[in-house]
Amino acid sequence: MRSVLAAIAATTLLAGGALAADDAARAQPQTPPQWTVGGFGTLGAVWHQEDDTQFRRSVDQRRGARANELDFGVDSALGLQVHGVLTPQWSVTAQAVMNQGRHGEWGPHLVWGFVKYLPNDWSEIRVGRLVTDIFIDGDSRHVGYAYTTVRPYTDVYGRLTYDGFDGIDASVQRPLGDGVLRFKVFGGRTRGSVYLNQNEHPMNLGRTFGATLDWIGPELSFKLSWGRMVTTRNDTNGDLRSALGDVAAMGAALNLPQLAAQASARAGEITASNRVGYLGAALAWERGPFSLQLMGTDMSMTAFPGFEGWGAGLTAAYRFGRWKPYVTYSRSVIDPNERRLDLPLERLPDLAVLSQVWGGLHDYTRHDQYTIGAGVRYDVTENVALKLQVDRIEAKRSSSLLDDKGFVPGMAAGPAGPFVEDASARSLTLFSASLDFVF
Amino acid sequence: MSARILLPAIFALLLSTQPVRAEVLVVIAHPDSPIGTLSREQATHLFLGRVKLLPSGARVKVVEVEPLRETFYRQLVRREIAEINAYWARLKFSGRTQPPHRVPDAAAAMALVASDPSAIAFVEGGSLDARARVLFRLDP
Numbered sequence: 001m002r003s004v005l006a007a008i009a010a011t012t013l014l015a016g017g018a019l020a021a022d023d024a025a026r027a028q029p030q031t032p033p034q035w036t037v038g039g040f041g042t043l044g045a046v047w048h049q050e051d052d053t054q055f056r057r058s059v060d061q062r063r064g065a066r067a068n069e070l071d072f073g074v075d076s077a078l079g080l081q082v083h084g085v086l087t088p089q090w091s092v093t094a095q096a097v098m099n100q101g102r103h104g105e106w107g108p109h110l111v112w113g114f115v116k117y118l119p120n121d122w123s124e125i126r127v128g129r130l131v132t133d134i135f136i137d138g139d140s141r142h143v144g145y146a147y148t149t150v151r152p153y154t155d156v157y158g159r160l161t162y163d164g165f166d167g168i169d170a171s172v173q174r175p176l177g178d179g180v181l182r183f184k185v186f187g188g189r190t191r192g193s194v195y196l197n198q199n200e201h202p203m204n205l206g207r208t209f210g211a212t213l214d215w216i217g218p219e220l221s222f223k224l225s226w227g228r229m230v231t232t233r234n235d236t237n238g239d240l241r242s243a244l245g246d247v248a249a250m251g252a253a254l255n256l257p258q259l260a261a262q263a264s265a266r267a268g269e270i271t272a273s274n275r276v277g278y279l280g281a282a283l284a285w286e287r288g289p290f291s292l293q294l295m296g297t298d299m300s301m302t303a304f305p306g307f308e309g310w311g312a313g314l315t316a317a318y319r320f321g322r323w324k325p326y327v328t329y330s331r332s333v334i335d336p337n338e339r340r341l342d343l344p345l346e347r348l349p350d351l352a353v354l355s356q357v358w359g360g361l362h363d364y365t366r367h368d369q370y371t372i373g374a375g376v377r378y379d380v381t382e383n384v385a386l387k388l389q390v391d392r393i394e395a396k397r398s399s400s401l402l403d404d405k406g407f408v409p410g411m412a413a414g415p416a417g418p419f420v421e422d423a424s425a426r427s428l429t430l431f432s433a434s435l436d437f438v439f
Numbered sequence: 440m441s442a443r444i445l446l447p448a449i450f451a452l453l454l455s456t457q458p459v460r461a462e463v464l465v466v467i468a469h470p471d472s473p474i475g476t477l478s479r480e481q482a483t484h485l486f487l488g489r490v491k492l493l494p495s496g497a498r499v500k501v502v503e504v505e506p507l508r509e510t511f512y513r514q515l516v517r518r519e520i521a522e523i524n525a526y527w528a529r530l531k532f533s534g535r536t537q538p539p540h541r542v543p544d545a546a547a548a549m550a551l552v553a554s555d556p557s558a559i560a561f562v563e564g565g566s567l568d569a570r571a572r573v574l575f576r577l578d579p
Contacts, residue, residue, distance in 0.1 A: 040532055081532060088498065093534050112534045121492030126534070139533040146529035173489075178480050180489045218483060218516070288517050319519050379521035438528045 034085045040438045042144035044075025044151075050428035054402035055393070057151050058158035060192065062104045064402045065430075073100045075151055075434050077142055079111070091116045097142050111142065111164060123172045132163045132186060133212060134227045136282035136295050139163075144436035148291070148317050148377055150389040151432075153330035155369050156297060156311035158400050160278070162192030162229060165208040179217030186210055190229050206231030206274070219287050223295075225280040235272040237304050240361070243354055244270070250348075259344060266341055274303035289319045299334065307365050309334030317377075324377040331370035334399070336362040369395040375432075384437045391430040401426055463564040463578065464511050467548075467571040469556040474499070477559075477575040483516055485559065487526070488536045501539040502560035504548045508541075511561045514577045 046065045048055060054064030057074050065071030077099035084092045095112035114128030133139035140146045141157055152158075167188010173180055187209035210227030244267035251260030282295035296312040311332035317324050341358050343351045375389030395401055398408040408426050466482055468474050477485070484490045485501055492498050504511075509520040516523075527538045542548050548560040553570035567573065 036537065038531065040528065079532065083537060085537075095532065095534070114534065116534075118491075121490055121498075131533070133533070137529060137533075140529045143528055143532045146525050146532065148525075175484075175490075180484060216489060218480070286518065286522075289519070291522075319522065321519070322521060324521070379524070382520075382524055385521075385525075438524075438532075 033087075036083050037081070038083070038439060039078070039080040040143045040145055040436070041078040042075055042434050042436045044072065044077075044144070044432065044434035046071050046074050046430055046432045048428045048430045050426060052403045053408070053426050053428060055428065055430055056158070056400060056402060057154050059400060060162075061100050063100065075144070075432065076100075077144070079142060080108075081112070089118050091118075099142065122174055123170070125168065125170045127168045129164065129166055129191070130169055130186065130188065132160075132165065132208060132210060132227055133184075134160065134163070134210060134225045134278050134280055135297065136223050136284060136293065143438075144387075144434055145383070145385055145438045148315060148324060148326050149328055149373070149375060150387050150434045153295075153311070153313035153328070153371070154393075154400055155330040155332040155371055156295070156313050159299065159311065159332060159334075159367075162190050162206075162208075162276075164191035165189055166191060167208065176215060177217065179215050179221075182212075182214045182216070184212045184214075190231070206233075210278070219285060221284045223280070223282040225278065225282075227278040227280075229276040230274070232273045237270045237361070238272070240304075240357065241267045241270040243357075247343075247351065247354065256344065259342070262341060266339060269339065270304045274301065276301045291315075291317045291319070299332075301365070305339040305362055306337035307334050308337065309367065322379045324379075326375055326377070328373045328375075329371070332367060334365060334367040336366055363397070365399055366397050367399045369393065369398045369400060383439060384435065387432070387434045387436065389432045389434075391432070392427070393430060394425075394427045396425045398426065401428075463576065464507060464514060464561050465564050465567060465573045465577065466559055466561050466575040467552055467567065468559045468574050469552055470570070470572050472556050472559075472572075472574075474559070474574055479515070479575070482575050486512075486515065486539070488530055488539070491536075498557050500555060500558045502548055502551055502558050503539045503541045504545055504561060505541055505543050507545070507561060507563070511577070 046055060047068075047070050048065065049067055051067045054066055055074065056064035061074065063073065065074050077097055079095060079097040081093065081095040086092065092115050093112055094110065096108040097111045098106055098108045100106060101109065110129050111131060112129055114126045114130055116124060116126045118124050131139045135152075135157060137147055137152070138157065138160070141152045141163075144150070165186070165188040167186065169184055169186035171182055171184035173182035175181075187207070190206035190208045207230050208227070210225065212223060212225040214223045215221060244263045248260045248263040248267060251257070251263060277300045278297055280295065280297035282293070285292045293315045294313070297310065299307075299309045299311065301307040309332060311330070313328070313330035315326055315328040317326035339362075341355075343355050345352055345355060371391050371393045373389055373391035375387055378386045380386055393401070395408060401408045466477060485499055488501075508523070512518055512520055512523045530536050531538060540551075542551060542560070545562040545566040548562050549566065549568065549570055552558045552560050559574060561577075564576075
């Protein structure tokens with residue numbers, strides 16, 4: 001961690017010099033093949049006072065910022081890009097990012113690594129390691145310098161962490177009105193995973209596919225998106241299926257037909273497939289110093305017990321000179337599909353463990369959280385920006401925030417089933433400072 | 440001078456990012472360039488990296504002039520240069536496209552345009568000579 005921070009700090013200092021060298025290189029007439037090296041980074045610190053609560057910006061981070069600790073691990077990142085233009089039609093790009101990973105490690109991981117072919121000016125094809133852009137600017141979520149706030153909406157972007165894939169995307173565009181209309185399709189093998197309930201849930205065996213439609217005008221831009229991540233080998237609940245099968249057999253043996261039927265039905269619903277679906281819309285408006293961004297998404301997941309949800313975000317900003325104050329609001333809600341399991345605990349107390357597992361299974365993705373924030377971006381130089389931000393996070397239940405159990409449930413199993421609200425809701429005020437740079 | 444007059448003046452100076460002198464900037468190309476003229480929309484799409492070819496099929500190499508960038512983008516798209524820099528970082532590090540070539544001054548831009556018929560750049564109107572012709576004029 002210390003070495004990473006030192007690397008980020010050193011890179012910040014070198015960024016200005018590197019930019020000057022880059023400018024000098026760009027000043028020369030260039031003919032292919034032409035190679036450029038660039039990068040970006042964030043030295044970010046967060047702090048809060050909420051005991052037993054860890055804040056993390058996305059569910060692929062294993063560790064979050066703890067109470068009364070100045071944490072540099074949540075937002076800090078360092079990225080390096082190598083880009084080569086081989087011919088006017090062919091180019092290659094590789095981009096690696098060092099940030100806190102799902103295992104708590106800081107090793108670099110390849111975010112982009114593709115070959116691009118431009119057959120003409122209205123289409124392009126990329127093959128290799130790619131990133132979905134389901135959300136507006138979602139394909140640059142690691143690049144703090146590129147966006148206004150300290151971090152993308154945690155409530156929304158923090159849920160989509162398996163946004164990388166190995167595959168292909170193809171886009172076509174044409175002028176429409178006073179703007180440009182662009183349509184893109186993408187597909188490939190999913191990369192990434194999430195960390196929930198002290199378990200990692202990999203998506204590496206799945207497939208990603210989707211499409212986006214953008215219109216980019218002089219002041220107004222909009223984006224519509226649709227995406228799916230599908231895996232047929234996600235059998236993390238296989239043990240539960242077996243246990244339910246045993247309960248069904250027990251119910252039949254004890255002449256409890258209702259229990260046998262219900263347990264058998266629930267066991268049959270636990271399959272190894274998982275389909276994560278997104279449907280999104282976003283709008284960005286910029287006029288002079290004013291800017292406004294609004295996005296919303298519908299989310300669903302079929303992994304047992306199945307989840308449905310939505311997310312939305314809004315950022316309004318006003319720039320004067322180097323200063324850009326802003327306010328932001330986001331919220332996301334994810335609810336599990338209700339799968340009742342009425343266990344006769346009075347008669348069979350040994351099933352209490354299964355009852356707890358059942359409740360936990362519903363809880364660990366359950367999510368209802370909103371964030372309201374205000375901050376300011378100050379562009380120190382052409383390639384360095386300082387941001388200060390305060391967020392108020394209210395979570396009735398959260399899979400982004402962590403506590404010692406690995407997540408903040410906000411719900412618990414009870415006599416009437418697994419959907420009784422308890423007092424685990426959290427709220428915290430988060431203070432953030434970040435130094436973003438590109439070189 | 441009273442503080443009532445001085446304070447607003449100092450505040451206005453601190454906030455001001457407008458250049459002292461408004462400059463007439465022109466987008467230029469080689470005299471033999473296949474590009475006839477550019478509309479504001481076409482110039483915007485080209486300088487923001489949205490298109491690299493014109494409807495005629497002509498490939499365009501966009502060139503920025505370092506000391507004129509701030510004025511140029513403010514006049515073309517009414518955005519501060521910090522917004523443009525963030526915009527290019529987003530495009531570059533999402534693998535979409537690379538930022539334009541940049542030259543240190545108008546003389547270098549003129550030389551580049553004179554040697555490359557596919558290049559377009561922006562200079563002050565007073566810097567123009569017979570090696571280039573105007574595609575689009577940005578009124579301040």
